[in-house]
Amino acid sequence: SQTIHQWPATLVQPVGSPLSLECTVEGTSNPNLYWYRQAAGRGLQLLFYSIGIDQISSEVPQNLSASRPQDRQFILSSKKLLLSDSGFYLCAWRISQRRTEAFFGQGTRLTVV
Amino acid sequence: QQQVKQSPQSLIVQKGGISIINCAYENTAFDYFPWYQQFPGKGPALLIAIRPDVSEKKEGRFTISFNKSAKQFSLHIMDSQPGDSATYFCAASHLVDQKLVFGQGTRLTINP
Numbered sequence: 001s002q003t004i005h006q007w008p009a010t011l012v013q014p015v016g017s018p019l020s021l022e023c024t025v026e027g028t029s030n031p032n033l034y035w036y037r038q039a040a041g042r043g044l045q046l047l048f049y050s051i052g053i054d055q056i057s058s059e060v061p062q063n064l065s066a067s068r069p070q071d072r073q074f075i076l077s078s079k080k081l082l083l084s085d086s087g088f089y090l091c092a093w094r095i096s097q098r099r100t101e102a103f104f105g106q107g108t109r110l111t112v113v
Numbered sequence: 114q115q116q117v118k119q120s121p122q123s124l125i126v127q128k129g130g131i132s133i134i135n136c137a138y139e140n141t142a143f144d145y146f147p148w149y150q151q152f153p154g155k156g157p158a159l160l161i162a163i164r165p166d167v168s169e170k171k172e173g174r175f176t177i178s179f180n181k182s183a184k185q186f187s188l189h190i191m192d193s194q195p196g197d198s199a200t201y202f203c204a205a206s207h208l209v210d211q212k213l214v215f216g217q218g219t220r221l222t223i224n225p
Binding site (some may be wrong): 032034036041042043046049051057059090092094096099100101104105106107109 | 119144145147154155156157158159162164202204206210211212213214215216217218220
Protein backbone atom coordinates (compact mmCIF):
# COMPACT_ATOMS: atom_id res chain seq x y z
CA SER A 1 0.00 0.00 0.00
CA GLN A 2 1.05 3.58 -0.59
CA THR A 3 2.00 5.92 2.23
CA ILE A 4 3.16 9.50 2.42
CA HIS A 5 5.55 10.81 5.03
CA GLN A 6 5.96 14.46 5.80
CA TRP A 7 8.23 15.95 8.42
CA PRO A 8 8.71 17.65 10.72
CA ALA A 9 5.24 17.93 12.21
CA THR A 10 5.93 21.29 13.84
CA LEU A 11 8.68 23.84 13.36
CA VAL A 12 9.47 27.20 14.91
CA GLN A 13 12.02 29.21 12.98
CA PRO A 14 13.37 32.77 13.31
CA VAL A 15 12.90 35.29 10.54
CA GLY A 16 15.74 35.10 8.04
CA SER A 17 16.58 31.47 8.74
CA PRO A 18 16.51 28.77 6.03
CA LEU A 19 13.79 26.16 5.63
CA SER A 20 13.69 22.59 4.39
CA LEU A 21 10.53 20.49 4.53
CA GLU A 22 10.63 16.95 3.21
CA CYS A 23 7.95 14.71 1.78
CA THR A 24 8.41 11.10 0.75
CA VAL A 25 5.96 8.69 -0.86
CA GLU A 26 6.24 4.93 -0.59
CA GLY A 27 4.61 2.16 -2.55
CA THR A 28 4.23 3.85 -5.91
CA SER A 29 6.40 5.15 -8.73
CA ASN A 30 6.37 8.39 -10.70
CA PRO A 31 3.66 10.04 -8.60
CA ASN A 32 2.43 13.57 -9.13
CA LEU A 33 3.58 15.60 -6.13
CA TYR A 34 2.15 18.82 -4.68
CA TRP A 35 3.02 21.37 -2.00
CA TYR A 36 0.23 23.48 -0.49
CA ARG A 37 0.15 26.13 2.20
CA GLN A 38 -2.82 26.77 4.43
CA ALA A 39 -2.84 29.99 6.44
CA ALA A 40 -4.95 30.02 9.60
CA GLY A 41 -8.62 29.79 8.67
CA ARG A 42 -7.83 30.02 4.98
CA GLY A 43 -7.95 27.78 1.96
CA LEU A 44 -5.31 25.56 0.40
CA GLN A 45 -2.90 27.57 -1.71
CA LEU A 46 -1.03 25.55 -4.32
CA LEU A 47 2.68 26.39 -4.14
CA PHE A 48 4.40 23.84 -6.40
CA TYR A 49 3.51 20.70 -8.31
CA SER A 50 5.55 18.13 -10.15
CA ILE A 51 4.46 15.53 -12.69
CA GLY A 52 7.95 14.13 -13.16
CA ILE A 53 11.41 14.22 -11.65
CA ASP A 54 12.53 17.05 -13.94
CA GLN A 55 9.22 18.89 -14.06
CA ILE A 56 8.36 21.30 -11.27
CA SER A 57 5.83 24.07 -11.78
CA SER A 58 5.59 27.07 -9.49
CA GLU A 59 2.32 28.77 -8.68
CA VAL A 60 3.62 31.26 -6.14
CA PRO A 61 6.81 33.17 -7.08
CA GLN A 62 7.84 34.11 -3.55
CA ASN A 63 10.90 33.19 -1.54
CA LEU A 64 10.11 29.50 -1.68
CA SER A 65 11.52 26.84 -3.97
CA ALA A 66 10.91 23.15 -4.52
CA SER A 67 13.09 20.28 -5.66
CA ARG A 68 12.55 16.64 -6.51
CA PRO A 69 15.92 14.91 -5.99
CA GLN A 70 14.36 11.45 -6.28
CA ASP A 71 11.22 10.14 -7.95
CA ARG A 72 9.25 9.94 -4.69
CA GLN A 73 10.85 12.77 -2.73
CA PHE A 74 9.67 16.37 -2.79
CA ILE A 75 11.43 19.11 -0.83
CA LEU A 76 10.21 22.63 -0.06
CA SER A 77 12.92 25.15 0.73
CA SER A 78 13.56 28.75 1.53
CA LYS A 79 16.84 30.61 1.95
CA LYS A 80 15.39 33.29 4.25
CA LEU A 81 12.05 32.92 5.97
CA LEU A 82 9.59 35.78 6.32
CA LEU A 83 6.92 36.20 8.98
CA SER A 84 4.34 35.72 6.24
CA ASP A 85 5.68 32.21 5.57
CA SER A 86 3.99 30.95 8.74
CA GLY A 87 1.27 28.41 8.05
CA PHE A 88 0.34 24.80 7.68
CA TYR A 89 2.27 23.14 4.85
CA LEU A 90 0.82 20.08 3.21
CA CYS A 91 2.37 17.65 0.77
CA ALA A 92 0.16 15.51 -1.45
CA TRP A 93 0.57 12.86 -4.12
CA ARG A 94 -1.56 11.40 -6.91
CA ILE A 95 -1.15 8.51 -9.27
CA SER A 96 0.28 9.91 -12.47
CA GLN A 97 -3.00 10.09 -14.36
CA ARG A 98 -5.78 12.62 -14.43
CA ARG A 99 -8.99 12.19 -12.48
CA THR A 100 -7.46 10.51 -9.48
CA GLU A 101 -7.60 11.06 -5.74
CA ALA A 102 -4.89 13.11 -4.04
CA PHE A 103 -3.54 11.77 -0.75
CA PHE A 104 -2.24 14.24 1.79
CA GLY A 105 0.44 14.01 4.41
CA GLN A 106 -0.20 15.05 7.98
CA GLY A 107 1.26 18.50 7.42
CA THR A 108 3.94 20.71 8.98
CA ARG A 109 2.91 23.57 11.23
CA LEU A 110 5.52 26.30 10.60
CA THR A 111 5.73 29.33 12.85
CA VAL A 112 8.17 32.05 11.89
CA VAL A 113 9.08 34.27 14.85
CA GLN B 114 -6.21 34.67 -8.68
CA GLN B 115 -8.67 32.19 -7.26
CA GLN B 116 -9.34 29.53 -9.86
CA VAL B 117 -12.12 27.86 -7.87
CA LYS B 118 -14.50 30.07 -5.89
CA GLN B 119 -16.28 28.49 -2.94
CA SER B 120 -19.15 29.71 -0.79
CA PRO B 121 -20.16 30.17 1.94
CA GLN B 122 -17.06 30.62 4.09
CA SER B 123 -18.91 29.26 7.10
CA LEU B 124 -22.16 27.41 7.59
CA ILE B 125 -24.17 26.38 10.62
CA VAL B 126 -26.80 23.66 10.21
CA GLN B 127 -29.01 21.90 12.71
CA LYS B 128 -28.63 18.17 13.17
CA GLY B 129 -30.68 16.33 10.60
CA GLY B 130 -30.70 19.25 8.19
CA ILE B 131 -29.19 19.59 4.72
CA SER B 132 -25.80 21.28 4.29
CA ILE B 133 -25.12 22.85 0.91
CA ILE B 134 -21.77 24.21 -0.27
CA ASN B 135 -21.25 25.75 -3.69
CA CYS B 136 -18.28 26.13 -6.01
CA ALA B 137 -17.69 27.79 -9.36
CA TYR B 138 -14.82 27.63 -11.83
CA GLU B 139 -13.81 29.38 -15.04
CA ASN B 140 -11.27 27.14 -16.73
CA THR B 141 -12.98 24.64 -19.03
CA ALA B 142 -9.81 22.53 -19.03
CA PHE B 143 -10.69 21.26 -15.55
CA ASP B 144 -11.99 17.72 -15.86
CA TYR B 145 -12.20 16.29 -12.35
CA PHE B 146 -13.94 17.85 -9.37
CA PRO B 147 -13.33 16.34 -5.91
CA TRP B 148 -14.54 17.41 -2.50
CA TYR B 149 -12.28 17.06 0.52
CA GLN B 150 -13.02 17.03 4.24
CA GLN B 151 -10.50 18.34 6.75
CA PHE B 152 -10.48 18.07 10.53
CA PRO B 153 -8.33 20.44 12.63
CA GLY B 154 -4.62 19.67 12.49
CA LYS B 155 -5.04 17.01 9.83
CA GLY B 156 -4.54 16.81 6.11
CA PRO B 157 -7.64 16.83 3.88
CA ALA B 158 -9.18 13.51 2.87
CA LEU B 159 -11.23 12.77 -0.23
CA LEU B 160 -14.97 12.69 0.37
CA ILE B 161 -16.48 12.32 -3.08
CA ALA B 162 -15.56 13.30 -6.63
CA ILE B 163 -17.28 13.79 -9.98
CA ARG B 164 -16.33 13.94 -13.64
CA PRO B 165 -17.93 16.54 -15.95
CA ASP B 166 -19.73 13.93 -18.03
CA VAL B 167 -22.28 13.29 -15.26
CA SER B 168 -24.63 15.73 -13.55
CA GLU B 169 -24.92 14.06 -10.17
CA LYS B 170 -23.10 11.56 -8.00
CA LYS B 171 -24.32 10.20 -4.70
CA GLU B 172 -22.44 8.28 -2.03
CA GLY B 173 -24.41 7.67 1.13
CA ARG B 174 -25.46 11.03 2.60
CA PHE B 175 -23.16 12.98 0.27
CA THR B 176 -24.19 14.16 -3.20
CA ILE B 177 -22.38 16.25 -5.78
CA SER B 178 -24.49 18.18 -8.27
CA PHE B 179 -22.63 19.35 -11.38
CA ASN B 180 -23.74 21.96 -13.90
CA LYS B 181 -21.26 21.98 -16.77
CA SER B 182 -22.86 24.84 -18.71
CA ALA B 183 -22.86 27.10 -15.64
CA LYS B 184 -19.43 25.85 -14.53
CA GLN B 185 -20.73 25.25 -11.05
CA PHE B 186 -20.87 22.29 -8.71
CA SER B 187 -22.14 21.78 -5.21
CA LEU B 188 -21.96 19.40 -2.28
CA HIS B 189 -25.11 18.37 -0.45
CA ILE B 190 -24.89 16.62 2.91
CA MET B 191 -28.20 15.04 3.84
CA ASP B 192 -29.22 14.32 7.45
CA SER B 193 -26.21 16.31 8.70
CA GLN B 194 -24.62 14.98 11.88
CA PRO B 195 -22.35 16.62 14.51
CA GLY B 196 -19.54 14.37 13.28
CA ASP B 197 -19.77 16.13 9.90
CA SER B 198 -18.49 19.32 11.52
CA ALA B 199 -15.27 20.04 9.62
CA THR B 200 -13.85 22.22 6.87
CA TYR B 201 -14.85 21.25 3.35
CA PHE B 202 -12.92 22.08 0.21
CA CYS B 203 -13.95 21.79 -3.39
CA ALA B 204 -11.18 21.31 -5.92
CA ALA B 205 -10.57 21.05 -9.65
CA SER B 206 -7.95 19.15 -11.60
CA HIS B 207 -6.53 20.34 -14.92
CA LEU B 208 -6.88 18.03 -17.90
CA VAL B 209 -3.38 18.59 -19.28
CA ASP B 210 -0.93 19.65 -16.57
CA GLN B 211 -2.71 17.82 -13.71
CA LYS B 212 -2.61 20.87 -11.49
CA LEU B 213 -5.00 20.44 -8.55
CA VAL B 214 -6.43 23.68 -7.16
CA PHE B 215 -8.73 24.18 -4.19
CA GLY B 216 -11.47 26.55 -3.16
CA GLN B 217 -11.18 28.73 -0.06
CA GLY B 218 -12.94 26.22 2.17
CA THR B 219 -16.19 26.17 4.14
CA ARG B 220 -16.22 25.68 7.88
CA LEU B 221 -19.31 23.59 8.60
CA THR B 222 -20.76 23.35 12.09
CA ILE B 223 -23.61 20.96 12.83
CA ASN B 224 -25.47 21.87 16.00
CA PRO B 225 -26.86 18.94 18.01
